[in-house]
Structures are given as C-alpha cells and as structure tokens.
Amino acid sequence: MNQWKNLNELTSYQKLGQNGRVDLTCAMAGEEGTVRVKKYNAPMAAGMTYYYAAKQVDDAILKDLCALAEEAQLASKFEELYNGAVINTGEKRLVLHHLTRGQLGGAVNADGTDKRAFYTEQQRKIAAFAKKVHDGEIVNEKGEAFTTVVQIGIGGSDLGPRAMYLALENWAKKNGCFKMEAKFISNVDPDDAAGVLGTIDPSRTIFILVSKSGTTLETLTNESFVKEALKNAGLDASKHMIAVTSETSPLAGNSDYLAAFFMDDFIGGRFSSTSSVGGAVLSLAFGPEVFDRFLRGAAEEDKLAAGKDPMTNAAMLDALIGVYERNVLGYPATAVLPYSQALSRFPAHLQQMDMESNGKSVNRRGEAVDYPTGPIIFGEPGTNGQHSFYQLLHQGTDIIPLQFIGFNENQAGMDVTIQGSTSQQKLSANVAAQIMAFACGKQDENRNKHFAGNRPSSIIIGKQLTPEALGALLSHFENKVMFQGFLWNLNSFDQEGVQLGKILAKRVLAHETDGALNTFSELLGI
C-alpha cells in the first residue's frame, strides 16, 4: 500500500539537502567532464539517450535521489496508476493516458468496459475513417478529395496535437506520407478562426471538433463561426465535420457530424495527444501507420518509465533532478530548448503539461504544502533562442536550469556546406557548445565578458526526429511530470485553478458584475 506523504516529510529529502554542492565549472572541465558524460546518462526508447552530466549532481547526490525515489514509492505509485487506481483524487478519476499506447499492467475496467480495448477500438475506427478519406471513398459534395484538416479545440485539444503535427510535417513530406495539411483554430478571438479560414478552401476541408464535454465555450463558438462560413460558401457543414468527444456528450451520435470518435474522463486534455484527440488529426494528416509508429515510441518509453531503478529510468531521474533543483537549489524555472525547428511548439505543449499539472499549492488531500512546487516552463528552438533570451540565461542574476534536445540528422534531408560544415553540423555544434558554456563559463577580467558558469543543463540526444522518437519524447515528459507530482504529493491531474476565471467571465457576459469588474468590462466594451 502506497503512502502519500509530503516531500518534506521524507527522511531522504532532508538528507538530500545536506550534500555538498557540485560546482560544474570544475566538474565539467577536462577529463572529469568526459568521464561524467560517459557515466551520467540513461537510455530512452527510439535510440535516444538522456545525458545529465551537466546537472549539479554527483554520485552521492544521485544515491540520495535514488533513496528519495524509493521512499516516495515512485515506481509503485506509477504501478498503482497504470493498474487503474483513482489517482486523480480531486475529480475521483482514473488516469489512463498510458493505456492509449500499451498496457503496462493488468486489465483496467471502468464504465463497464475494458479501457485498453476501448482506446484501441477508437484508434481502429479513426484509422478506417482516415483510409477512406485518403482513398477517396469519403469526399466532398462535389466528389472531390479532401486536402485539408482543421482541428477546432483549445488547451490540450490544441497544444499537443499542434506541436505533434508540426514536429512531423516535414518528416512526412520527405517520407512520402504527407496526406493532408492540418491547421488549428483555438482562440475565442474571432480573428483566429477568420485568419485560418482565409488561408484554406473550405470545400476541400474536414473540420474536427474536439471537446470532451461537448460544452467548451471557446470550441462551440468557433464551431459556429466555421459552420456560418461553410453555409455562406453554400456547403453542407454535416458533410465537413467530425467530432472527438465523450460518448455521453451532445456531440456523440449527432447527425451534424460525418463521424464521432471517443475519449473519456480518464484522460486529461494535456495528456491526450496519444488518444483520439491527437489520433484523428494526425491520422488524417500523415496516415494511421505514422500515428501507430508514434504510439509505439511512447509505449516503449512508458516501459522504461515503469522500471524501478532511477539510474535506468530517464523520466524518473529527470523528475528527481528537477525536484533537487527546485527545492534544494531553489531555482524558479526550467527552459526547454530543442535544437530542431520541427519542435517549435513542443515547449508550448510542455508548458501546459507541466504548469497545469504541478502549478499547485495543496497536496492530494487538499492540504496546503509549504515548499515550492511546479516551476515556470518556457522555451524556443535553438539556435533561435541563442539570438534572443540566452543572454539572461548566461549572465542574468538568476540561474535557470536548461533542458536541451538534439538530433544527429535533420528531417528534410536537404543541407548545404558553408565554411566547411553543413547546417546540421552547425546546429549540433551550437548545442554542444552551449552546454559547455553554461557549465564551465569563462573567466574574464572585463566583467562584462565574464561568464560565471555553473548553470546546469541536460540533453536528450536522438538520431532523428521520427514518429517513434517523438512518441518517446512525449512520454518522457508526461512521465517526468507525473513523477514530480508524486514527489510533491500533488494531484497532477485536475486543474481547479482555471475555474474561477470561467465563472467570473460568465458573470460578465450576463452583466451580473459590480465594482472594478464592472468597470473593466465597460472599458473593454462588453
């Protein structure tokens, strides 16, 4: 039976803080640095590796982190989760996103069905639908093929699927599996929908309406916006729209939609990229085989995350080091820096996944905790970030731990050699150089050119950003966030912090406000 204790109730956490601090300017210099890189790494799926040599850890600290993992029962809590316990204590729900891509434990039954069977059935139905669209069996009113797919959704129905689509778009074009262009409408700002509609041919477009409850106001509003545009173009909306929703929602079994695919309450929006929420758009865009490869990568990585030893469990180790940085070293944020343009929106997805899961001040029992929890997450792809906010990362007054991601090969297979190196070599040289610049710094008598160093980073290195590698990356971060939630004793799977704004916005729209809220509303012209 797992014990759910606060972080600062754990003996191993108290001990952890008593270790001496690691100074990376020494530890990463010369031969010792080489030894660390060769020693401090953990395998990941799809041939990737997690390197943490440039983190402020050593053998003693790692030993204490392993003891912390043991005392916090990270492995057996994950086991409890994937075997179908009610881990989402606030909403009293199971947490089943891992089941969309594999089965780590026993059968999980809920709502009177085997949930693994339910998720794979949805995938099968999506695959069959996508095939029919690609093969010209499902066409528009004029018998023309669909060329574009537009996802209408917000939050987890937008960020994850959008980041995954962008991550594989060029790979799919290169590898002959690019079937349809995808676009996304999310914001209730009418300029978002208007902007997207201005760049597509609606007569050749399938729209995917994604809302678990079928009641998300932004999404229903954008649906109406799109339906109005289809009507104005003389098109029958019901021949252009499909739904991804729960079986009990008003969108299910509704003749307004060509088809409906299902999700359920056991998968939170920010963990839904491997469910129908990501499945419909990615299968339509790249074909179901590519989506299946993406799931396989995630499933492989999940298996590694189920391991008990943190030293061979990259997600668990990453989580432990992150808690050491946040709670012992006191760093406020983590920057996510993929050296891959295809991952341009991956940091925005992680920002939701992490900050919405662990940006909380009460534990699973609803008691206030007295230690910092989830950090700020932000990031942009390198090398772009180097020409932007890296100045502060190198020489600012706060230390911000960094999470790099890099690949040996690009996706498009096009490259040029300038000044003796290819673009890919320049890209990779930059990420290697940054890790060392942050760790070791550089002494300079001119203090303006002085780099203090000792700024920690890790890097995940893979061969190429394939569907499998993307699935593994996604799983890594999902499981990292889950393990950190366990360590902080949070419920990482609800989001009560977004409710108050919704309630007040409804009051504004109903003109039920007074005081400053009323004044602001008037200023904003409502």
Place this chain on the structure above:
Amino acid sequence: MNQWKNLNELTSYQKLGQNGRVDLTCAMAGEEGTVRVKKYNAPMAAGMTYYYAAKQVDDAILKDLCALAEEAQLASKFEELYNGAVINTGEKRLVLHHLTRGQLGGAVNADGTDKRAFYTEQQRKIAAFAKKVHDGEIVNEKGEAFTTVVQIGIGGSDLGPRAMYLALENWAKKNGCFKMEAKFISNVDPDDAAGVLGTIDPSRTIFILVSKSGTTLETLTNESFVKEALKNAGLDASKHMIAVTSETSPLAGNSDYLAAFFMDDFIGGRFSSTSSVGGAVLSLAFGPEVFDRFLRGAAEEDKLAAGKDPMTNAAMLDALIGVYERNVLGYPATAVLPYSQALSRFPAHLQQMDMESNGKSVNRRGEAVDYPTGPIIFGEPGTNGQHSFYQLLHQGTDIIPLQFIGFNENQAGMDVTIQGSTSQQKLSANVAAQIMAFACGKQDENRNKHFAGNRPSSIIIGKQLTPEALGALLSHFENKVMFQGFLWNLNSFDQEGVQLGKILAKRVLAHETDGALNTFSELLGI
C-alpha cells in the same frame, strides 16, 4: 550631468521598501476597486490606456516610485540617449532606434551624417522599391509579379519583424492593403529553410537577407540554402534577393542583390523593428503607407515616454512598478498575455527585447551588481493561455506578475453570436474576469478550489490593433525596458552573454575541442 548609480545606492529605493504591502484582495474589492481603476491609469498613444489598478501599489508607493524616477534621473537619461550620447558603454555606441520614427531632441550627427536624415532616406528608398514591386515595375525573369516575400534573418532580424507582420496580417487583409504574403527563415536547422521553401513558389518570391555585419553565420548559411534552391529551380538569385545591412558590410553595393537598404551600429537587433530591418518586409507585405502609420504610432508613444512625470508616462511607470515587483517584492518573472490572436508572437519578441537587454549581472561600468535584474519573460495569447499555464499563475507557489493587453474590437470584422454574446465579447469578458480573479481570489473551504488572490496584473486597453496601436505598443515596451535598464544601472544595449557559445561552436566545427565538449560533439555526430 547624469549620475549613473546602482539601484541600491539610491535613497529613494531604500525608502521604497519601507512601505506597507498592498493586499489586492481588499484593495480591488467593491467600491475601492472601482475607484482604483478610474484613478490608476495613464494615457498612451493611438487611444490606448495603461491600467495598473491591479498592481500592488497605492498612493504612498507611487509617490516613492516618482521620487525614485527623479533620483535615478530617468527622464534626463532618456534625454541624453535621444540626443546622441554614448549610452551603449560596452560597445561605445549611440542608441538611436527612436530616430527611425521621429526626432525627440536635437539633430544627431554620427558617421559624418545627420542620422535622422539617414534613417528617413532608407525608408524613402524602401517605399520606392516596394511601390515598384507592387506596381509591377519590378518583376521576375518571366515578367510575372512577385507574390511572396521571405525574410532571412535571426534574433532581432526575425522576432520583431515576424511578430509585427503577424500582428497586422489580418488587419491588412480586411482593410485592402495586403500586398504580399511574408514568411521567415531564421534557424540554422536546415529543416527551417526546407520547410518554408516547400510552401512557396520561389519564382514569385523576393528574399530579404538581413544581417547588419553581413557575417551572421546562420543567415549566410540560410542564404546559401535558398540560392541553391533558386539555382535548382533554374532561377537567377540576383533577381530575387535584396539585402538589409550596414553600409560597410560585404552585402552592400554587391551585384548579387536587386537592392540594398541600410541600417547601422546604433540600432541593436532587438530594437530594429522600426528600422529597415522591419521596414523592408512590412512595406513589401502591406505597403509603405501602413509601415508609416506604424512608425507614427511609435513616435507618438515615444513623445509620451519623454515626459518627466511618471504618472503620465506609462512606459516609465510600468518600468518603476516592474522594478518594485522584482526588487522589493522579489518576483522572478513576468507573463505577457495579449488577448489578441494577432499578437501570438509578440511575447516572443518581448522575451528577446527584455531578457537580452536586462539579463545582466554587471552595471554600465562593468562592476557586479548585488540585486536581481531582468526577470524571465514568457507568454501566450489569451484565451489560449487560460487553458494552459494559468493553473500555475492562479494556484502555484510563486507569484508571477502579469501584463495583459486587450482591445475593444477585433481586426477581421467577422464574428458570431453564441449564447447571447459575440466572440469578441467573450474574449474581452475573459480578460476582465482574469484580472479580478488574480487580484481578489476566492475563499473556499475546499483548499483545492481556494484562490489566494493578491496576484498583480496590469492591462493595456486599446480600441483596435491598428498599425498605430502596434507601433505604440512596441514603443511602450522598448522604453519600459530602457527605463528598467537605467534603474538597474545596466547597459541594456549590448549582449556579451551570447559570445562564449559562438566561440565554442566555432571550435567544435574546427575540431579544436577536448574533454566533455569533444565527447558531446561526437555524440551529436559532428
């Protein structure tokens, strides 16, 4: 004569910290909240207003902030800057981006020319060139009109112009001044250029190469990538490329380019949106008249920023409150949250502008400072962010000050009414509701649904995001960052922190490394 002192040497700063703290849960509730909103605001250009009622300030604190502005000589330091002093002490350069849009002081002569005349001459030349492209006087080899413009640049040559383009794209379409679609290539990752080239017709495209020195490795590499693609398509690159560079660069007066427009060393990349760097792409995309309106908005806002009284100088006041939050209240970050999809990349631009300018640990004389300087800047448009990281903003363990932006009207003029309100009303209702939810919170016995409140925010409200409003917004933040640099006694106009990574990357490419750098390079396949 201005005195350049560290923040903690100022008497008024010491006094500032002795004020009682403002509790927004009380101050923003009921009638007092209304009074604060009506009282605590400052005018901006283009009909916009900066509201800071939901900041943790009161009359006493504001009085001390005014005293701090006086003692730190903010107004006269700005005066010194716009009259051509060497404010960039590290690189011994003038700081002249304000001159690209107006003249606040006397004539500034440098390089043997009147700099205001120089910048307006470049604008005139760009306008004439753009007119010829739009009128079909400059065409491709087949005599066809150009339909697309691609900017090749990184950092300030990318983020600002890209954010400004996206901000006005739908406005221009709606108002009949959309001339050419613009795209951007920045990352040295070859997949960036390959991705953009895969979505355009190169035969109908003008490429703008933007590099002040003419030696930025990423940009020259991407130029070669594009030239190779043009050659493979049987096109003459010199008929498709223009340059924005300094007069002394190898790109100037070079027959490889259709035309060259100039910038100089007195405008840093992150402040170059109103120079030729933004001017060429925006004038080609929307016409020179729109670019001129954008400049006029910035110039109007600059005039307000030159005012001596912080209470009517929104940029100065915003800067002062930000320093109070960072140095007295100890907050680590600021989130930028525009409720406008058109401003989707505006936070990324501000992230560079702010973090690269003030992410520093030494003062203008190169002496270490012993107080926090530039915060982390991040953000995404609302309402999207509400469904992402707002959970942490509302209920996380750290307090993060917020900068909202909202407008009365959308840009595209398309909207739908659902459940009794338009999308625009829903958008505006949400931002009003968020301000109050963050400020006042909500007591709940269920601690999981409890909101502590007292989380500060400001909002800039405008009628519509027009070119003038965009220029004013840009100027506001540029001047805010400048004033904060004055307060922290930093040189906000160099970026020595990006040099070490560049040097190490060159060593990697020359295979001159050893130790861990060599090992990482091998792992990354260089």
